[in-house]
Amino acid sequence: MTWLRSVIAAVLLLPQAVxxxxxxxxxxxxxxxxxxxxTTDIAIIRPVIDxxxxxxxxxxxxxxxxGSNDLFAVSxxxxxxxxVAADAVFSSAVQQLVWMVNAACAHPYRSSATLALPRTRRWRDELWGITTEPAVIVYNKNLLADDQVPRSRFALLDALRSNPEFYRDRIATYDIASSGLGYLFAYADSLEASTxxxxxxxxxxxxAVATCCSSEIIEAVADxxxxxxxxxxxxYAANITRPEVGMVLPQxxxxxxxxxxxxxxxxxxxAAATALLDFLLSAEAQDLLRQAGLVMGTDTAEADLTASARRFIPLSPSLLVSLDANRSGFLLRYWDDTFAGSTGP
Known part of the structure; x- marks a missing residue:
């Protein structure tokens, strides 16, 4: 497909229009x-930047x-x-930032704040993890009874198998062709062979429907x-003001x-960029980020997660594998076959 070739070009670092x-x-x-x-919505990050x-x-x-893919291309x-280079780049598609660091596109910096980060959130003193955000299942509280809410992938699979007509055209996820974050989550899921x-x-x-983007998907669930x-x-789910929306951290x-x-x-x-970095890692900024929903604990949304169920995506060279030509081409083709003909909300 023409669009698929364009997506692979973006993911595999070939030139493309921004x-x-x-x-x-x-x-x-x-x-x-x-x-x-x-890539962070202005409305969400505004109190922190203010x-x-x-x-x-x-x-x-x-x-x-x-959008993450366009930000990657211009960077x-x-x-x-x-x-003209930005003074700082802040992205949820961290595999793309790992590529940038690996390509010698980053400026190094070290401070007591950056050194206090766990190793999974700091790489080569050139890339730093600022937030803590889970990938969740969002559902409509008015349309699903409590016993219908899937609290794991296994429960979601059972629901889709037992009542496919009820869920037809009413399940959504990111379009990994247009979303670097969606691609990252899909790649991380692909490492879990069991599901x-x-x-x-x-x-x-x-x-099911593959579409864009976080806010639009959640609003469509609310509606x-x-x-x-x-x-x-x-x-994004934590920031929505719609009471119809519920959230689950898969167990x-x-x-x-x-x-x-x-x-x-x-x-x-x-110098201003390093000041911003140290500020974002400060207790004051982390509290503001928490209020904005960008720092979320494992107790969010009634979750009872064991330590082994918490999968933190590390900032490390391992993410470069997600951009390998063969790996990304296979994943994108597989995704395209799954969501052929789907349309957005």
Whole structure:
């Protein structure tokens, strides 16, 4: 398929056109303009950036919100001298940031705050995990009785097998072709041989929908368009104000993501970037991030997770395997076969 070839080109680092920002905002009115490119929704991150500029009145933050694949493309281009580099890049698609670091596109930094991070959230003193966010199952409380809510992948599989017509066209997840985060979660799931293949077969059986993006998927669940959304980032579910939406951390295993921050090698304001990094890792900022739903504990959403069920996605070279040509090509083709003909909300 033409679209699949385009997706593989993006994932495998071939040149592609950049679609541009999803939204922009400005914070503060200082003399120094600091460019922050991020996949995090402006509405969610606003209190954190407001506090940072209040502490640094000499700065104006030019905040650009991007889709993860487009952010990856523009950051790669800037690493090779095509365009103006951001002063910091903050992305949920951390496999793409690992690639950037591996390609010598990052500026190193070390402080007491960064050294206090666990090894799974710090790589080569050039990439740091800021948040703690689970991949969750979201459901409509009004349309599913409590005993119908799947609290594990095995329960979800049983539900799809026992009543496929009830769930037909009413299960959603990320389109991994357009979402770097969705691709990362799908890749992590693919390492779980016991459920991944069966889950995709179940999705195909009920004509599940692969679509974009977190906020839109959750709103569609709230509206009743979907009964269940799978592998949605918990921070977005925590921020929605719709009482119809419930959230489950799967008890067989729950993936936990730390959004990564990287300071590009070509950043113009590296001192300000390191100040932002240290601030984001401070107790004050972590509390603000917690209030914003970007730092979530394992007790969220009635979860009773054992230590072995907590799967933290590490910032490490192991994520480079997800971008291997053969691995990504197979996963994208498999996904395309599963969701052939699906449409968004």
């Amino acid at each position: 679609m541009g920002q999803e939204a922009t905002a400005r914070f503060g009115n200082g003399a120094t303009e600091f460019l922050l490119r991020s 506090r940072f500029v209040a502490l640094n009145p000499d700065l104006t933050i030019a905040y650009e919100q991007w 790669r281009a800037e690493c090779t001298g095509d365009g 991944f293949g069966a889950l995709l077969e179940g999705f195909a059986r009920v004509d 009743g368009r979907f009964l269940i959304a799978y592998n949605v980032l918990g921070s 067989d295993y729950t993936l936990f993501l730390s959004r990564g921050l990287m300071i590009p090698r070509g950043a113009r304001h590296k």
